[in-house]
Amino acid sequence: MTEVPARPAGLRERKKAKTRAAIREHALRLFQQQGYAATTVEQIADAAEVSPATFFRYFPTKEDVVLQDDFDIVTLAALEAQPPELSPVAAFRAAAMEAFNSMSEDDMARFAETTRLTLDVPEIRARALEELRRTTEVIAAAIARRTGRNADDFAVRNLAGAIIGVIMSATMPWQAEFGTDVAEIYHRIDQALTHLEAGLPL
Amino acid sequence: MTEVPARPAGLRERKKAKTRAAIREHALRLFQQQGYAATTVEQIADAAEVSPATFFRYFPTKEDVVLQDDFDIVTLAALEAQPPELSPVAAFRAAAMEAFNSMSEDDMARFAETTRLTLDVPEIRARALEELRRTTEVIAAAIARRTGRNADDFAVRNLAGAIIGVIMSATMPWQAEFGTDVAEIYHRIDQALTHLEAGLPL
DNA sequence: TCTAAATTGATAGTGTCTCTCGTATTAGAG
DNA sequence: CTCTAATACGAGAGACACTATCAATTTAGA
Numbered sequence: 001m002t003e004v005p006a007r008p009a010g011l012r013e014r015k016k017a018k019t020r021a022a023i024r025e026h027a028l029r030l031f032q033q034q035g036y037a038a039t040t041v042e043q044i045a046d047a048a049e050v051s052p053a054t055f056f057r058y059f060p061t062k063e064d065v066v067l068q069d070d071f072d073i074v075t076l077a078a079l080e081a082q083p084p085e086l087s088p089v090a091a092f093r094a095a096a097m098e099a100f101n102s103m104s105e106d107d108m109a110r111f112a113e114t115t116r117l118t119l120d121v122p123e124i125r126a127r128a129l130e131e132l133r134r135t136t137e138v139i140a141a142a143i144a145r146r147t148g149r150n151a152d153d154f155a156v157r158n159l160a161g162a163i164i165g166v167i168m169s170a171t172m173p174w175q176a177e178f179g180t181d182v183a184e185i186y187h188r189i190d191q192a193l194t195h196l197e198a199g200l201p202l
Numbered sequence: 203m204t205e206v207p208a209r210p211a212g213l214r215e216r217k218k219a220k221t222r223a224a225i226r227e228h229a230l231r232l233f234q235q236q237g238y239a240a241t242t243v244e245q246i247a248d249a250a251e252v253s254p255a256t257f258f259r260y261f262p263t264k265e266d267v268v269l270q271d272d273f274d275i276v277t278l279a280a281l282e283a284q285p286p287e288l289s290p291v292a293a294f295r296a297a298a299m300e301a302f303n304s305m306s307e308d309d310m311a312r313f314a315e316t317t318r319l320t321l322d323v324p325e326i327r328a329r330a331l332e333e334l335r336r337t338t339e340v341i342a343a344a345i346a347r348r349t350g351r352n353a354d355d356f357a358v359r360n361l362a363g364a365i366i367g368v369i370m371s372a373t374m375p376w377q378a379e380f381g382t383d384v385a386e387i388y389h390r391i392d393q394a395l396t397h398l399e400a401g402l403p404l
Numbered sequence: 405t406c407t408a409a410a411t412t413g414a415t416a417g418t419g420t421c422t423c424t425c426g427t428a429t430t431a432g433a434g
Numbered sequence: 435c436t437c438t439a440a441t442a443c444g445a446g447a448g449a450c451a452c453t454a455t456c457a458a459t460t461t462a463g464a
Contacts, residue, residue: 012410012461019411040450051413056452088404122332129331130324133374140371147404158368158394159402165367166360172335192360199401200361202290202349217430218442242419253444258421 020058023048027065028113036121063127066117072135075099079142088143092163093193100186112182119172136164166192222260225250229267230315238323265329268319274337277301281344290345294365295395302388314384321374338366368394 026047030039041062045052059065078095086094103111118124140160144151151157170192171185195201228249232241243264247254261267281297288296305313320326342362346353353359372394373387397403 015461016411041452042450052451053414053453054412057411060452062451126328126331129328129334132331132370136371136374143404149404154393155397155402155404157371158397159404161367161369161371161394162364162398162402163367165363165365165370167363168334168367169338169359169363172338191356192363195357195360196364200357200364202345202351202357202361221442243421244419254421255423255445256443259442262421264420 019048019050019054023050023055023058024065028110028117031066031117032113036117036124061127063124066114066121066124067127067131071099071103071111072138074102076138076142078102080145082146084146087197088146088159089163089193089197091146092139093190093197096186096189096193100182103182108182115182115185132164132168136160139163162196163193166196221250221252221256225252225257225260226267230312230319233268233319234315238319238326265326268316268323268326269329269333273301273305273313274340276304278340278344280304282347284348286348289399290348290361291365291395291399293348294341295392295399298388298391298395302384305384310384317384317387334366334370338362341365364398365395368398 023044027039027044030043030047041055042052044065045055048055075092075095075098078098079092082091082094118128136157137160140157141151143149143160144153144156147156149156167189170188225246229241229246232245232249243257244254246267247257250257277294277297277300280300281293284293284296320330338359339362342359343353345351345362346355346358349358351358369391372390
């Protein structure tokens, strides 16, 4: 799912993609070996054989190396394809399942690692809110499209907020549960959406 | 509501509280005058007449000067006092109203300023997720207490997540709405909770 | 092949935040 | 009131993320 569109046209584009992949790969490896904070940008740049300045040309911050979430893009694409008779939450739940099932082994591994870092490292966990906000907007837009409403509609936005909220509560580490298993994370998200669909009964 | 318990015992404690207040006051003033990023810790320290090192003794990061939210503490206290026959969401809504009404002029002003900064400055907005997570846990605990359930209960946590989610969607800046008015923010939160209470109908 | 644009590295910063150590201030006991 | 043990403070050095500039190299397209 992270793959580039087969033939990225020019040689220049392919080189850029390769550089980007190399930086991310070495960064994730170093994070895993030494920890996030203990790894400097200079080390990553050295390992990827670029200059530190180049690192920042590809990733605006050190955190952004981790915060590449193609998953929501795939989910949103699947959401568009869901039958219109499904309720928004049900459609979203089905789309999330499809997205999970479409992941390759490599995707799973990378997803597991980035998820672990997102939950573990405070700096990255903080940045995740930005992603959540962005994702909320996209979900709201998708719901609006499905229901023929305006994306600015208060009810639509509120529903999108609730969806993100329950996913967040299901994903964030509560106690010391180190559930980094991708399948388990998906299961928790599924449960949360099912519960929301039922009206959040206690 | 930010006031210290009348008599903070020793002279040393009072001095510390005064230093802390001075730092925060000058910091917020400078942020308002020059903007957040344009204000350095050194300037704040100079204005508060302490050394930069001392600044970091009181606030672990520059962002933490803004992220002092006594509001949720007051809300939670009010939540405990709500009659048990109210549903969790209704009780929370009533508690939020009480908390807003109990704020003094100074509290309102400071709350407005910190809210503005929280919404405007990316760095602070990012850090807010940590606060949200913490708040979610506290809300879950309160709901659990009200309903005689366990705080680890999945349904309880999920409901707390939904509450935080709709508040987030109602509070976060969507378009270019600069609604920093405290009363308006409260109104949006109230609307969101009402909508959640009704089952999020479209 | 030639030219313009894009990518890169090198360098020199700025600012947040940490650590250490010597000094000064306070709390509590005698 | 005095002495002593904590505790807060300032000063300085330094690590590291990140920015800006400029020259050199590489590529795209004619």
